[in-house]
Amino acid sequence: MRKLHLGVLGSGSGSNYQALHDAITRGDLDAEIVMVMSDIPQARILERAREHGAPHAVIDCRGFASKFPSESQAEVALTMQEAKVDLICLAGFMRLIKSPLLDAFPQRVINIHPSLLPAFPGLKAWEQALDAKVAETGCTVHYVDEGMDTGPIILQHRVPVWPTDSYSSLHQRIQEAEHQLYPQAILQLRMKMDGPYEA
Numbered sequence: 587m588r589k590l591h592l593g594v595l596g597s598g599s600g601s602n603y604q605a606l607h608d609a610i611t612r613g614d615l616d617a618e619i620v621m622v623m624s625d626i627p628q629a630r631i632l633e634r635a636r637e638h639g640a641p642h643a644v645i646d647c648r649g650f651a652s653k654f655p656s657e658s659q660a661e662v663a664l665t666m667q668e669a670k671v672d673l674i675c676l677a678g679f680m681r682l683i684k685s686p687l688l689d690a691f692p693q694r695v696i697n698i699h700p701s702l703l704p705a706f707p708g709l710k711a712w713e714q715a716l717d718a719k720v721a722e723t724g725c726t727v728h729y730v731d732e733g734m735d736t737g738p739i740i741l742q743h744r745v746p747v748w749p750t751d752s753y754s755s756l757h758q759r760i761q762e763a764e765h766q767l768y769p770q771a772i773l774q775l776r777m778k779m780d781g782p783y784e785a
């Protein structure tokens with residue numbers, strides 16, 4: 587069985603991308619990151635890809651601040667197909683994905699979100715959790731569908747909320763959990779996958 591080919595999409599710091607890279611380097615995840623793409627040319631995730639010598643590219647979103655135009659999605663799909671990506675991993679990607687990208691990778695796009703979905707979808711989920719005064723929150727890896735943080739759940743990790751938490755201390759605890767969860771979830775998916783992965 588050949589290594590699982592991962593494509594990563596991110597808009598920010600890329601700490602989850604880094605966690606996937608580290609899990610592969612340690613030998614905990616039998617995969618290869620064959621493409622990293624970002625809609626933000628100066629994003630740290632692209633710098634990290636450069637440092638790792640991983641193939642990377644900027645997505646041209648035609649000047650739209652938050653929309654992800656169809657032409658751009660088609661270009662991402664083509665780039666990912668040319669790189670022979672098996673699974674697209676969203677890691678802090680801030681635009682909503684729809685067809686044609688989802689159609690090109692059915693059941694092959696996953697995301698990591700900083701809450702126990704379906705609780706607290708959307709932005710700054712750790713702030714939502716603290717404001718709601720819940721005793722625990724966490725993080726979720728799920729399949730991506732056309733909604734916002736709504737696809738079927740693959741794996742979750744629980745994180746306690748302490749009475750002394752600030753937004754930033756809770757965010758940090760959730761991020762540490764995310765860095766363990768994402769490689770684990772991909773490993774679990776890998777076990778279930780067939781088709782192109784059997785090459």
Ligand code: GRF
Pocket residue numbers: 596597598599600601602603677678679698699700761764
């Ligand atoms: C993570 O908290 C993830 O759950 C959310 O965006 C954040 C990305 O962080 N979807 P990073 O760029 O991986 O550091």
